[in-house]
Amino acid sequence: MAIKITKSHTLKKKPVDESTLGFGKIFSDHMLIMHYKDGQWGPVEIKPYGNLELDPACCSLHYGQLIFEGMKCYSTKEGLQLFRPRENFKRMNRSAERMVMAQIDIDIVMEGLKELLRIEKDWVPTSKGTALYIRPTMIGSEAFLGVHPSNEYIFYIIVGPVGAYYAEGFAPIKIMVEDKYVRAVAGGVGNAKTAGNYAASMKSGLEAAKKGFSQVLWLDGKERKYVEEVGAMNMMFVLDGKVITAALDEGSILPGITRDSVIQLLKKKGIPVEERKLSIDEVIAGAKDGKLSEAFGTGTAAVISPVGSITYKDQTYEINNNKIGKITQELYDELTGIQTGDLEDTFGWVEKV
Known part of the structure; x- marks a missing residue:
């Protein structure tokens, strides 16, 4: 599968103290994105992390066609590994079915995700209790006002290093x-x-x-x-x-x-x-x-x-x-x-x- 890759010319400064990562506040240099139009998904693209350009009448902004997932990439002695990622993408397709949205090809998305992780490998923290959080998201992107499903979608994945979700860590x-x-x-x-x-x-x-x-x-x-x-x-x-x-x-x-x-x-x-x-x-x-x-x-x-x-x-x-x-x-x-x-x-x- 061909993946279009555009590397960022300006890289962000990575966190030095992994004990202060928090959760969901830091994002890496690149993101994965795909566009759905005319009944099919376009190519997988990995490009510099940046804003999405959306029409003010974008379906998801008015009628809530927005689904997402959450998973983690871990740094191990043998390299990077994921925990049951295909189950997350299967659940995403079930969410898409319920919200009348486009289905993703899990094999294609997995290949794209792994390539993104290889590019962003230096963002994966190594301290105990840390990981690289992965957020796949899909939004209805067609511009219209009216209660019906979108015919266009944007699927993207952003990643970032995280520590404990709760400030107290693993504690009651x-x-x-x-x-x-x-x-x-x-x-x-x-x-x-x-x-x-x-x-x-x-x-x-x-x-x-x-x-x-x-x-x-x-x-x-x-x-x-x-x-x-x-x-x-x-x-x-x-x-x-x-x-x-x-x-x-x-x-x-x-x-x-x-x-x-x-x-x-x-x-x-x-x-x-x-x-x-x-x-x-x-x-x-x-x-x-x-x-x-x-x-x-x-x-x-x-x-x-x-x-x-x-x-x-x-x-x-x-x-x-x-x-x-x-x-x-x-x-x-x-x-x-x-x-x-x-x-x-x-x-x-x-x-x-």
Whole structure:
């Protein structure tokens, strides 16, 4: 496959202190871009990172045809590697189908991504807990005012070095249960990684942050009874020795790649896993009687996030004395070990660059 490459003449200054990277604030010198028009994708182009030129009537700006993904590239002793990238692109195509957008050819996009990563290899951080974050995005780019799908799309990938998603790093976080607003409803677009889902979560997230919480735990949109997911993570609860997480069959929850990886790891360890409806009342009852021994979130950005306390209706319930639980720690160590090449990948999840 021919890839048009235009190198930047002016390179950015790379971060010196990787402990101050933060998340999503630094971007590399180059980006990948493709244009869809007349029913087909144009060639893959890698060019200097820069602004997109969009018509003010661009479809995505008015009607929300915008989907994206998130994955990471890791620096290992044997070179650069990706963690289940094809699963991310498969999910992107599922999001595209739900949002009536163009499908991408995964093999072509993977080849282009790897070439971009080879060009930007010096941007991949090497310190523990760091990675190069990869953000594939697709937007409807046709200019019109009217509620119908775009006939033109822009697909692009930008990358940048990141540290821990949460400022506290791998440490217990405080989450607030949201019982007023909802993120998604059954039959909606909660299972698509589309911009509107995140826009809908911002008001509640901001209010929670003002109260000192790291994230919001969403309840179902119909009864405000069953736990669904946290703003940037799928959630898992260890109740009576079983790991319980919300089922995906309602279509209101994003099917996380990390979520799926964790479930496979748990099953390999022989730890019971249940994907089912879990009421917030059952969670709180478990917190009161001690049956809730651990809770943690799973997601690409933070990988595994231990939860130290849950606040519901102004009442705070501490979990495991606000300490990281045994299962949580083991999952974090094994998953990050596979991602960074420190542990053997027996699942076939890793793809070399």
